[in-house]
Amino acid sequence: MSNYYYTMIKMHDWLADTDLDVKMILQVHDELIFEVAEKDLDAAQAKIVDIMQNSSKIDVPLLVEAGVGDNWDEAH
Known part of the structure; x- marks a missing residue:
């Protein structure tokens, strides 16, 4: 099983x-879209980035970007 699947399992469990x-609410290729209450935004964003960056150990750094907006376009 690829590292991607382990990451998605860890995200599901969290x-x-x-x-x-x-x-x-949505997965688009290598991008995950979440709906988050404003009061939980900072904590959720930090945990999502942590899971995505650290679920798998690979030889090169895995960098994750997280954007925030009222819609997908604004989050980019």
Whole structure:
């Protein structure tokens, strides 16, 4: 199984267990789209980036960008 699948499993497990008001609503290729309550935005963003960057150990750094906006266009 590829590293990508392990990362998605870890994301699913975190979403199932978190008390934050966050849900993943869409996946577009290598991009994940979340709906997050404003009060939980900073905590959710930090955890999502952490999961995406650190779920797999590879030889090169894996950098993750996180954008915020009222819609997908604004988040870019």
